[in-house]
Amino acid sequence: MSESTEVEGRRFPAPEQLTAEANVGPDVYQEASADRLAFWAQQARRLTWTQEWDEVLDWSNPPFAKWFVGGKLNVAYNCVDRHVEDGHGDQVAYHWEGEPGDTRTITYAQLKDEVSKAANALTELGVDAGDRVAIYMPMIPETIIAMLACARIGAVHMVVFGGFSADALASRLDDSGAVLVITSDGGYRRGAPSALKPAVDDAVGRTGSVRNVVVVKRTGQDVEWTEGRDLWWDDVVGRQSAEHQPESFDAEHPLYIMYTSGTTAKPKGILHTTGGYLTQVAYTHWATFDLKPDTDVYWTAADVGWVTGHSYIVYGPLANRATSVMYEGTPETPHRGRWWEIIEKYRVTILYTAPTVIRTFMKWGEDVPAGFDLTSLRVLGSVGEPINPEAWLWYHEHIGGGRCPIMDTWWQTETGAHMITPLPGVTTLVPGSAQHPFPGISAKVVDDEGNELTNDSTGLLVLTEPWPSMLRTIWGDDDRYVDTYWSRFGKEVYFAGDGAKKDADGNIWLLGRVDDVMNVSGHRISTTEVESSLVAHPSVAEAAVVGASDPTTGQGIVAFVILRESGQDSGDELVQTLRQHVAKDIGPIAKPRQIMVVQELPKTRSGKIMRRLLRDVAENRELGDVTTLTDSSVMELISSKLPAASSSED
Numbered sequence: 001m002s003e004s005t006e007v008e009g010r011r012f013p014a015p016e017q018l019t020a021e022a023n024v025g026p027d028v029y030q031e032a033s034a035d036r037l038a039f040w041a042q043q044a045r046r047l048t049w050t051q052e053w054d055e056v057l058d059w060s061n062p063p064f065a066k067w068f069v070g071g072k073l074n075v076a077y078n079c080v081d082r083h084v085e086d087g088h089g090d091q092v093a094y095h096w097e098g099e100p101g102d103t104r105t106i107t108y109a110q111l112k113d114e115v116s117k118a119a120n121a122l123t124e125l126g127v128d129a130g131d132r133v134a135i136y137m138p139m140i141p142e143t144i145i146a147m148l149a150c151a152r153i154g155a156v157h158m159v160v161f162g163g164f165s166a167d168a169l170a171s172r173l174d175d176s177g178a179v180l181v182i183t184s185d186g187g188y189r190r191g192a193p194s195a196l197k198p199a200v201d202d203a204v205g206r207t208g209s210v211r212n213v214v215v216v217k218r219t220g221q222d223v224e225w226t227e228g229r230d231l232w233w234d235d236v237v238g239r240q241s242a243e244h245q246p247e248s249f250d251a252e253h254p255l256y257i258m259y260t261s262g263t264t265a266k267p268k269g270i271l272h273t274t275g276g277y278l279t280q281v282a283y284t285h286w287a288t289f290d291l292k293p294d295t296d297v298y299w300t301a302a303d304v305g306w307v308t309g310h311s312y313i314v315y316g317p318l319a320n321r322a323t324s325v326m327y328e329g330t331p332e333t334p335h336r337g338r339w340w341e342i343i344e345k346y347r348v349t350i351l352y353t354a355p356t357v358i359r360t361f362m363k364w365g366e367d368v369p370a371g372f373d374l375t376s377l378r379v380l381g382s383v384g385e386p387i388n389p390e391a392w393l394w395y396h397e398h399i400g401g402g403r404c405p406i407m408d409t410w411w412q413t414e415t416g417a418h419m420i421t422p423l424p425g426v427t428t429l430v431p432g433s434a435q436h437p438f439p440g441i442s443a444k445v446v447d448d449e450g451n452e453l454t455n456d457s458t459g460l461l462v463l464t465e466p467w468p469s470m471l472r473t474i475w476g477d478d479d480r481y482v483d484t485y486w487s488r489f490g491k492e493v494y495f496a497g498d499g500a501k502k503d504a505d506g507n508i509w510l511l512g513r514v515d516d517v518m519n520v521s522g523h524r525i526s527t528t529e530v531e532s533s534l535v536a537h538p539s540v541a542e543a544a545v546v547g548a549s550d551p552t553t554g555q556g557i558v559a560f561v562i563l564r565e566s567g568q569d570s571g572d573e574l575v576q577t578l579r580q581h582v583a584k585d586i587g588p589i590a591k592p593r594q595i596m597v598v599q600e601l602p603k604t605r606s607g608k609i610m611r612r613l614l615r616d617v618a619e620n621r622e623l624g625d626v627t628t629l630t631d632s633s634v635m636e637l638i639s640s641k642l643p644a645a646s647s648s649e650d
């Protein structure tokens with residue numbers, strides 16, 4: 001038996017003590033399926049509403065759902081004020097750790113003051129409920145304060161990951177019509193300050209809607225200044241009163257937009273709203289991680305710029321009055337044990353991260369975590385891509401000391417919160433499978449006609465009932481919302497874009513995207529987006545991009561390009577130029593691992609590029625069926641040119 005089969009066959013029953021003390025028990029599934037809407041209403045009551053809803057769900061006009069119709073609440077009040085009013089003002093909300101080693105401790109009472117001041121500043125700057133505010137920041141507490149300040153006044157935040165380029169920021173500012181940008185001079189990454197303000201200056205200069213730029217001082221580096229437009233956070237927020245009366249908003253009031261890559265070149269602005277979103281992120285955070293607010297120290301090691309950060313660094317943990325850790329920098333700075341040092345220092349009990357990071361730690365070796373005391377950990381989580389059983393087992397043994405259950409959570413920017421996951425204390429764990437739909441969630445694996453598949457047949461993952469934290473639309477494009485997610489199997493079935501299978505025990509195994517979306521280190525990148533970037537370079541006539549499997553990053557980006565002039569230098573220098581071009585255009589995460597200069601691309605008779613064959617080449621596999629190609633010799637030419645797969649690291 002090979003090692004991987006041995007791993008795949010293993011089962012991990014819930015630890016007895018956890019079963020006895022867990023927040024939820026096995027009855028939760030039965031309870032939720034008996035009356036799904038009553039179940040979600042019960043979870044909504046974990047929040048404080050100023051007005052109770054009249055109806056739990058209005059699904060009369062699918063796929064446009066309304067949850068907790070008529071209900072009113074304030075998200076920031078639920079995340080901060082109510083805990084202070086309940087006597088927990090001195091509890092730490094965040095232990096913040098800067099990359100250079102500086103630290104800040106923020107209690108719930110301090111968070112309330114800071115959010116109130118920032119809310120007053122936004123109002124002074126003329127930001128109204130419904131206005132969009134862009135947040136382009138490093139991982140510092142002001143990022144969270146800014147998000148909560150927006151929520152408090154009903155402004156819609158639109159966080160753009162700090163690793164995205166000026167171009168990416170500009171297109172998001174433009175699409176969302178943001179009136180304000182909150183940014184900083186920069187942040188620390190890999191031991192050095194990185195700049196953010198120049199990208200903001202560039203992007204804002206190209207868009208019409210932004211009136212002001214508020215700048216947090218983090219690194220102290222020099223920044224260009226536009227008088228009348230730019231303001232220091234310390235001035236405009238610092239001078240405000242710490243008193244602010246939160247206003248209640250409708251359950252369906254927009255909370256935020258988060259752009260994500262789809263199958264076309266234009267990223268989609270995923271819109272989340274207030275009541276249903278907060279209900280599901282709070283409840284899933286509490287149930288999936290067995291969060292005990294009085295004793296746990298919780299850490300989602302991700303960036304706030306992604307949905308994982310929104311739901312499980314900010315909204316879920318705060319709604320549950322968690323004490324969290326927030327870390328600014330990279331795992332290897334200043335040494336490869338930085339994460340484990342942080343866990344030892346703060347006695348972290350719950351760690352949530354991505355398989356790509358776990359595989360990197362595996363490469364660095366188990367001696368690194370072995371040098372630290374990780375005995376405080378009790379529950380682990382994984383998100384972003386399928387976790388291969390070997391990585392699962394390594395995480396379980398070398399980080400979890402063999403005692404911590406791993407929650408492999410499947411969800412998406414669009415779903416807002418966990419959708420398929422085991423539950424600690426309940427589920428017997430199966431490494432590599434996300435296992436069961438969360439209580440109150442209906443997921444199926446179906447064939448192309450929509451017939452349900454069980455017994456290990458590979459099909460498509462669909463969600464067959466609406467859920468509270470579902471996206472409500474694509475910003476400004478209802479038609480695209482319907483077409484993208486709710487057209488393949490009719491208007492009441494959500495097509496997730498993922499392949500999946502269900503085994504005889506009812507475990508769901510996620511098999512990756514079935515569309516032209518790549519998953520690189522847990523980040524979604526569209527093949528079309530990278531192709532458009534490449535063809536925008538003057539040297540490139542045509543480009544085809546595929547995601548090839550990569551031992552560390554899950555998938556790596558491999559591009560095939562045809563140059564404009566034959567005879568043009570196609571050497572290494574040009575390849576490097578093109579890689580840099582994409583990094584600048586979209587962001588460093590989109591930089592292709594390899595670029596192959598070719599004479600032709602394999603196309604079907606109808607002119608469609610056959611990515612399947614290119615993927616075979618990129619993964620050094622035997623070529624699949626080439627009979628539908630216009631010219632099958634093209635493939636021989638391409639395969640003969642491909643060098644051995646190179647490392648994705650640089």
Ligand code: PRX
Nearest residue numbers: 383384385386408409410411412413510524
């Ligand atoms: O393909 C699935 C994969 O990540 C996609 C969603 O990406 P994004 O919207 O960026 O959100 C990432 C964080 C929630 C999904 O369509 N994915 C996410 N989690 C898992 C996963 N694939 C397998 N197992 C998971 N646990």
